[in-house]
Amino acid sequence: MPLTSSSDAILSRTVFIIPVYNHAGSIGAIIEKLHAFQRPVYVIDDGSTDNTAKILDQLNGVNNIRHPSNQGKGRALMTGFAAASLVADWAITLDADGQHDPADALNLLKAVKDCERSIVIGKRTHMLQKGAPWTSRWGRRFSNFWVWTCSGLKLSDTQSGFRLYPLPEALMMNARGKRFQFEVEILVLAAWTGIPVREAEVSTQYRFIGHRVSHFRPVMDFWRNTLTFSRLLVLRLFTSKRFRATGMK
Numbered sequence: 001m002p003l004t005s006s007s008d009a010i011l012s013r014t015v016f017i018i019p020v021y022n023h024a025g026s027i028g029a030i031i032e033k034l035h036a037f038q039r040p041v042y043v044i045d046d047g048s049t050d051n052t053a054k055i056l057d058q059l060n061g062v063n064n065i066r067h068p069s070n071q072g073k074g075r076a077l078m079t080g081f082a083a084a085s086l087v088a089d090w091a092i093t094l095d096a097d098g099q100h101d102p103a104d105a106l107n108l109l110k111a112v113k114d115c116e117r118s119i120v121i122g123k124r125t126h127m128l129q130k131g132a133p134w135t136s137r138w139g140r141r142f143s144n145f146w147v148w149t150c151s152g153l154k155l156s157d158t159q160s161g162f163r164l165y166p167l168p169e170a171l172m173m174n175a176r177g178k179r180f181q182f183e184v185e186i187l188v189l190a191a192w193t194g195i196p197v198r199e200a201e202v203s204t205q206y207r208f209i210g211h212r213v214s215h216f217r218p219v220m221d222f223w224r225n226t227l228t229f230s231r232l233l234v235l236r237l238f239t240s241k242r243f244r245a246t247g248m249k
Helices: 005-011 027-037 052-058 073-084 102-110 134-151 182-193 218-238 241-247
Strands: 014-020 041-046 063-067 090-093 119-124 163-166 197-202
Touching: 005 102, 014 027, 014 073, 014 102, 027 041, 027 052, 027 102, 041 052, 041 073, 052 063, 063 073, 073 090, 073 182, 102 119, 102 163, 102 197, 119 182, 134 182, 134 218, 182 197, 182 218, 182 241
Parallel strands: 014 041, 014 090, 041 063, 119 197
Antiparallel strands: 090 163, 119 163
C-alpha cells in the first residue's frame, strides 16, 4: 500500500518501539521485517530472563535499552517514549509476540489527518478466528466499554498494542499504569486532553504462532484494569473538564 505524501513525511519522523519480556523466539523475525522501513528501532528489554538479551546483542541496527528487572509493559513503553522523543516526533509500538504484521504500520500512518497530532490504534481483524485467546476477545469488550464510560470514546480495540503515538505528547499525559493497564489509561487521558484517537485495521496472526508468549494474567490484569478504570471514572464524575484537561499534562 503506497504512502501519501503526508504519511511519508510522518514516517520520516517516526521510530519503532517494541517492549520485550522473554520473547527470544519471536523478536528476531520482527526486527528483520522492520528493517524494510529504514527507521530506528528501539527494543526495551523489560528484565528478560531467557535468551532475549543475547539475541538482541547479535542484531544490527537496533537500539537496545534494558530494565534490570521486570517493571511492566507500561514502564517499558514510557522508557521507549523518553528515548525516542529525543530523535523523533512519532513512535509506532508493536508487541513482541509475533501477532502483528509490521507491514501494517503503513495503515496506521495513513490514518493520520493532515497536521493532526493523534493516537492511531491498530484495530485487529479476525479476533474471533480459531486460535485467538479468549482473554483477548473478552478483554477487548471489557476495555472498550470502560474506555467509553470514562472518556466517551467509542473504539473497537482498546487493548491493541500496535499503535502510532505522537511525541512528546505521549509522555506529557503522565499515565500512571505500569503494566497492561497503561494502554487503556492513555486513551482516556488523550480524550481528556484533546488528543484525537483514531483506528486503522491491522491483521492478526494468532493461529500461525506456535511459540507465542503472552504475559497477560487474566485475574490479576483484569483486576488492575478495574482499579484503573475506577480511578478514571471517579475523576470524570467528580472533577471538571478544565481540571482533567490541564491536570493530566
